[in-house]
Amino acid sequence: MPTYARFPLALVRGRGSWVWDADGRRYLDFVGGIAVTALGHGPRGLASTVARQIDRLVHVSNLYHTEAAGRLAELLVKAAFPSKVFFCHSGTEANEAALKLARKYAHGRDGADRSEIVAMENSFHGRTYGSLSATGQSKYQVGFEPLVPGFLHVPFNDFATLDAATGPRTAAVIVEPIQAEGGVRVPSSDYLRRVRGMCDRKGIVLIFDEVQTGLGRTGRAFAFQHFGVRPDILTLGKSLGGGLPMAAMLARDEVVSAFGPGSHAVTMGGSPAVAVAALWAMKRQLAPALLRRAAAAGAYLRSRLERLRCYPAVQDVRGMGLLQAIELDRPARPVVETCVGRGVLLTVLQERVVRFLPPLTVKRNELDRAVAVLDRVLAETGGTDAAASAHA
Numbered sequence: 001m002p003t004y005a006r007f008p009l010a011l012v013r014g015r016g017s018w019v020w021d022a023d024g025r026r027y028l029d030f031v032g033g034i035a036v037t038a039l040g041h042g043p044r045g046l047a048s049t050v051a052r053q054i055d056r057l058v059h060v061s062n063l064y065h066t067e068a069a070g071r072l073a074e075l076l077v078k079a080a081f082p083s084k085v086f087f088c089h090s091g092t093e094a095n096e097a098a099l100k101l102a103r104k105y106a107h108g109r110d111g112a113d114r115s116e117i118v119a120m121e122n123s124f125h126g127r128t129y130g131s132l133s134a135t136g137q138s139k140y141q142v143g144f145e146p147l148v149p150g151f152l153h154v155p156f157n158d159f160a161t162l163d164a165a166t167g168p169r170t171a172a173v174i175v176e177p178i179q180a181e182g183g184v185r186v187p188s189s190d191y192l193r194r195v196r197g198m199c200d201r202k203g204i205v206l207i208f209d210e211v212q213t214g215l216g217r218t219g220r221a222f223a224f225q226h227f228g229v230r231p232d233i234l235t236l237g238k239s240l241g242g243g244l245p246m247a248a249m250l251a252r253d254e255v256v257s258a259f260g261p262g263s264h265a266v267t268m269g270g271s272p273a274v275a276v277a278a279l280w281a282m283k284r285q286l287a288p289a290l291l292r293r294a295a296a297a298g299a300y301l302r303s304r305l306e307r308l309r310c311y312p313a314v315q316d317v318r319g320m321g322l323l324q325a326i327e328l329d330r331p332a333r334p335v336v337e338t339c340v341g342r343g344v345l346l347t348v349l350q351e352r353v354v355r356f357l358p359p360l361t362v363k364r365n366e367l368d369r370a371v372a373v374l375d376r377v378l379a380e381t382g383g384t385d386a387a388a389s390a391h392a
């Protein structure tokens with residue numbers, strides 16, 4: 001169906017930070033399946049691990065315990081905070097689970113009047129109806145009304161407006177610690193701490209959507225760890241399954257007590273073949289040495305991108321870890337299309353933003369190469385001669 005603006009490329013294989021098209025041309029992949037292939041393409045050992053599990057036991061449903069899902073939950077809880085885990089397949093599904101749990105908990109504690117969900121303008125939480133209703137961008141919603149009632153939106157990184165908008169009717173606040181699809185927007189350092197304090201004071205469940213920022217992307221296991229706060233509910237997805245479809249919701253025990261058998265379910269969530277892939281990937285991805293490496297690579301990428309500010313077209317450089325972006329004063333699609341033509345895959349956000357999502361295993365010379373290609377494209381199309389030659 002015509003739901004994607006695809007680039008005219010058919011990709012057939014990948015290794016590390018690289019992918020190859022059907023004609024044998026190779027590309028530096030700084031899209032990474034939109035933050036999914038965080039360990040690079042074809043990490044050695046993943047395929048055989050999954051193949052062995054498929055041969056042994058591919059699926060049994062959530063009517064039974066399985067080892068990999070249990071071990072994975074343990075690993076995630078240890079990395080995040082004391083909690084319980086619900087497995088599903090996509091970010092939007094993890095957010096649906098979070099919204100349902102938050103409302104059920106609030107209803108059970110305070111009655112059905114406490115049902116409002118406050119979300120952020122410019123946020124992105126997914127495409128199913130609950131997550132779409134939480135999403136704060138009308139371009140995703142137009143034509144799909146009526147949306148789920150009970151959602152309202154306030155500006156991101158504006159504590160006073162959030163504080164004024166919340167009260168005894170508020171069940172939950174849902175926020176991405178860093179707005180990703182919204183253009184890679186990092187809040188001020190005390191914003192999330194103030195939101196946490198307010199939620200505690202008013203008895204509101206705080207949900208962090210870390211579908212894109214979680215699992216090492218920002219140089220720590222979770223973006224919230226940069227800000228010194230914890231949510232009540234955390235959603236994860238993207239790279240969790242090592243490239244296979246897996247997502248998760250983690251929640252504090254007290255909140256989880258609102259759920260019982262049958263409250264929420266999904267037939268294949270945490271299915272053994274996907275759970276072994278996730279366990280294999282997370283053991284590597286959340287290892288301190290890889291997180292340190294990702295943080296260093298992110299700082300290096302940022303330093304290289306900062307140098308592009310010499311071009312008048314570059315309005316801003318921002319991000320955290322290996323989620324970085326530059327904002328242009330013009331549509332970014334032509335710039336990105338030229339980069340793709342020269343062997344570097346990048347994505348466009350919000351018309352004028354170019355986003356970098358290299359694997360956490362990216363090498364310095366690969367970062368140099370991608371930035372050099374973008375630098376040249378900007379020199380040709382987005383800068384004055386004076387700026388380009390001063391930079392050279």
Ligand SMILES: Cc1ncc(COP(=O)(O)O)c(C=O)c1O
Nearest residue numbers: 090091092124125126180211212
């Ligand atoms: C922060 C955030 N939440 C949720 C989603 C939705 O994830 P999925 O496409 O797996 O449903 C995304 C996808 O980009 C995201 O960035």
